Amino acid sequence: MKFSVFQLSRIGGREKNEDRMGYCYTRESGLFLLADGMGGHPDGEVAAALALESMSTYFQQCAQPRVVDPQQFMEEAILGAHRHVLAHAAKRGMLDTPRTTVVAVLVQDSKAIFAHCGDSRAYLIRNHELVTRTRDHSYIEQQNAGIIKLDMLNRNILFTCLGSPTRPIFDVSEPLPLRQGDKILLCSDGLWGPLEDYTIVLKLGLRPVADAIPELVDLAMNKGGARCDNTTAIALEWESPDRSNSSGNISTETIDEGVFATTIQGGTTDADLSHLEDLDDDAIERSIAEINEAIRRSAERKNKN
Numbered sequence: 001m002k003f004s005v006f007q008l009s010r011i012g013g014r015e016k017n018e019d020r021m022g023y024c025y026t027r028e029s030g031l032f033l034l035a036d037g038m039g040g041h042p043d044g045e046v047a048a049a050l051a052l053e054s055m056s057t058y059f060q061q062c063a064q065p066r067v068v069d070p071q072q073f074m075e076e077a078i079l080g081a082h083r084h085v086l087a088h089a090a091k092r093g094m095l096d097t098p099r100t101t102v103v104a105v106l107v108q109d110s111k112a113i114f115a116h117c118g119d120s121r122a123y124l125i126r127n128h129e130l131v132t133r134t135r136d137h138s139y140i141e142q143q144n145a146g147i148i149k150l151d152m153l154n155r156n157i158l159f160t161c162l163g164s165p166t167r168p169i170f171d172v173s174e175p176l177p178l179r180q181g182d183k184i185l186l187c188s189d190g191l192w193g194p195l196e197d198y199t200i201v202l203k204l205g206l207r208p209v210a211d212a213i214p215e216l217v218d219l220a221m222n223k224g225g226a227r228c229d230n231t232t233a234i235a236l237e238w239e240s241p242d243r244s245n246s247s248g249n250i251s252t253e254t255i256d257e258g259v260f261a262t263t264i265q266g267g268t269t270d271a272d273l274s275h276l277e278d279l280d281d282d283a284i285e286r287s288i289a290e291i292n293e294a295i296r297r298s299a300e301r302k303n304k305n
Contacts, residue, residue, distance in 0.1 A: 001030060001107065002239035004249040006210040007138045007263075008217050009232035012190060012224065018100075019188050019232035024056045024262035026065035027252045031056065033264070034186040034234055036120050038099040038161060043088070047098035047163050049265075050088055051081040055104060056264045063256045070106050074115035078102065078162070078299040085163035099163035100182060103134060103186050107238070109179050117170035118161045121192050123185040124176060128205030130197060132176070135171060137161075143247040180240040190229035191220045209235040 011017040018037030023030060035051045037044025055077045059067070067073045081102060089097040101118025114122045119136035137160045160169040183204050192200065195216070203219075204212045213233050221228045239249065255261075 001025070001028065001252045002249060003030070003107070003236045004209060005032075005236040005241070006213045007232075007234035008183070008213050009230065010217060010221060012221055012228040012230050013226050014039075014230055016045060017230045017232075018048055019190070019230045020045070020048040020052050021232055021234045022052055022262065022264035023185070023234065023236075024059055024260065024264060025252060026063045026260055027257050028066040029063045029106065030060075030252075031059045031063075032105045032107070032184070032186060032236060034120050034188060034232060035162075036101045036104050036118070036188040036190075036230070036232070038101065038118075038158075038163075040097045041096055041163075042094060043098035044100060046088065046184075047085045047100035048102075050084045051102045051162055052264050053100070054081040054084040056262055056276055060262075062262045063260070065259075066108055067106065070108055070111075070113045070175065071172050074104065074106060074113060075170075077104070078115060078117060078168065078170050082162045082168050086165075089163070092262045097163045097165060099161045099303045101158070101161055101188075105186065107184075107236075109175075110238075110240075111175040112173075112184060113175050114173040114176055115170060117168050118158050119189050120188055120214075121185075121189075123176040123183075123187075123197075123200060123204070125183045125185070125201055125205050126179060126181070128201065130201045131182075132173075133197070134171065134173075137171075171299070178238045180238070181286050183235060184238070185233060185235040188230060190224070190231035191216060191233050193229065194223035204235065209237050233263065239284055282304050 007021050009019050009021060021034040023032040033052050033055055035048035037048035056079055058077045062073055085098055101120040102115040103120040103122050105122055106113045114133045114134055119138050121134050123133045124131040138158050162168055191256055203216050213235050219232050220231050
């Protein structure tokens with residue numbers, strides 16, 4: 001594989017940055033990830049970090065050096081990340097679970113498979129045109145796509161995410177063939193929210209990812225104003241295997257089959273990951289039930305007072 005990649009995250013006008021991003025690869029496969037920890041719930045940044053750590057760890061286990069079934073891998077990786085976030089909450093007896101969106105792309109055999117849960121997006125751009133993008137799991141996006149018809153005050157609210165006590169809803173795409181010069185963008189809503197799709201496509205289509213991403217992030221933050229959201233993006237440009245490798249680009253052709261490289265940082269949540277084998281699905285479900293029961297009792301006490 002040959003590709004160039006650039007990633008950038010800025011805190012914006014928030015107290016902390018709850019976005020996380022990164023990528024990992026072997027000789028024959030690459031996984032690119034972005035998660036946006038959800039405000040209004042505790043430990044959003046931990047949920048985002050856990051999702052990336054969990055998915056990259058599972059990728060390391062499965063990519064030997066390639067993933068046998070990419071679509072099945074994506075499904076299992078997302079559900080595994082969801083369970084890891086729930087385990088974090090269950091272990092601490094939290095009354096509210098941490099939550100995060102996630103968007104991922106697996107690149108293998110000159111094809112890309114997209115997966116996402118929530119409203120962090122993936123774009124595929126070819127020859128300055130939008131080939132496809134993910135559809136947010138929000139009521140307004142589903143309404144705009146003609147899937148549902150609702151008249152709601154809070155149509156921008158997400159109806160699914162990782163870490164919720166309910167099973168997450170997520171989408172996994174069919175494999176999409178990649179061509180020379182194709183660009184893939186993963187971004188949080190801090191980037192796409194203030195910008196129109198045509199602006200994103202235009203900027204990324206005309207310039208190398210190392211130039212386009214800083215420009216897009218700056219533009220989104222300026223439009224977002226003083227209270228702009230965390231703004232995060234990771235983008236890659238695909239190179240055909242028969243093309244010579246450009247300076248500064250990544251080529252996996254010279255690495256050994258057993259090599260695994262990653263930019264995803266561990267350490268913050270190592271303790272959580274080390275205890276996950278002790279928490280199977282049934283144990284997590286019991287813990288979540290206990291959390292919900294504690295919330296119910298707390299609400300009853302407040303009503304009595």
